[in-house]
Amino acid sequence: MAKVGWLKKITQAMELPPDALRPVPRIILSGNEEVLIGGHTVLLAYTPEFLSVSRAGLRICIQGSGLIILAMDKLGICVGGVIDSISFER
Template sequence: MARKLSPAERASEIFELPAESFAGVPKLTVTGRRYAIVEHHRGLSLYTKERIEVEGGRVRLCISGTDLSLTAMDREVLILRGEILSAEFE
């Protein structure tokens, strides 16, 4: 079943505005298999070497892999390194 969009997400789709800044949803950038940047996050909910879960408001981003580590983290951006196997949204 498809997830119901929030009014802000719907507005960003209608007006073709960038959702990450307008609706505050997380933006995931993956470079190769070893490097990922998550912008507009709301904090970590799980941090292990095999799985990192990042809160993103209405969604939760789950990154699985091996030897994962947090390179840097501030209130806006989160940088991950390691052998990334999958990224899922819950």
């Protein structure tokens, strides 16, 4: 944790993107139809109304309807459907 804090300070000091040195998830949201979470994520729960993934200690929760995992591999996960909200938990 101390290492992460130290890296965070460096990235902030050098004005680098947050995910340049740390495993911060990069999330690309296309309207409310598709969300792409980059990096190796761990799928925690999945129903058509709720999907939860974990990435580097951060839990990302997606709520919506008709959610479907369009693709999933080591590079990321792509979720389609009607997305109502995305929330984060530590």
